[in-house]
Amino acid sequence: MPALTTQERDRHLPELEAAGWTVAEDGASIAKTYKFKTFPMAFGFMTRAALYAEKWDHHPDWSNTYNTVAVQLSTHDIGGLSDLDVKLAKKMDELA
Numbered sequence: 694m695p696a697l698t699t700q701e702r703d704r705h706l707p708e709l710e711a712a713g714w715t716v717a718e719d720g721a722s723i724a725k726t727y728k729f730k731t732f733p734m735a736f737g738f739m740t741r742a743a744l745y746a747e748k749w750d751h752h753p754d755w756s757n758t759y760n761t762v763a764v765q766l767s768t769h770d771i772g773g774l775s776d777l778d779v780k781l782a783k784k785m786d787e788l789a
């Protein structure tokens with residue numbers, strides 16, 4: 694999985710930032726914290742996202758506290774961002 698090119702970063706990252714994702718200072722990951730009304734809603738979101746993570750063999754670094762899910766996405770194999778991070782970020786926004 695290749696790293697996003699400069700042009701791809703310029704195309705995708707502003708859109709993700711507008712949707713509430715923040716790009717890490719080193720540019721190697723993106724993060725977003727989702728807040729739900731209840732724990733079952735937070736856990737339901739994680740369950741749905743987990744099915745895509747497994748299907749795409751691309752897994753989030755995330756944590757859950759009650760109704761909050763903090764997500765960090767990065768492509769560990771390359772130590773940076775790839776298409777899969779953009780794809781999973783968009784899917785998570787769709788599922789939230």
Ligand SMILES: C[C@H](O)[C@H](O)[C@H]1CNC2=NC(N)=NC(=O)C2=N1
Pocket residue numbers: 750751752753766767768769770771
């Ligand atoms: C062998 C397997 O394809 C890799 O370990 C996958 C699994 N899930 C992964 N998830 C993430 N976020 N980054 C990876 O590089 C990655 N690699």
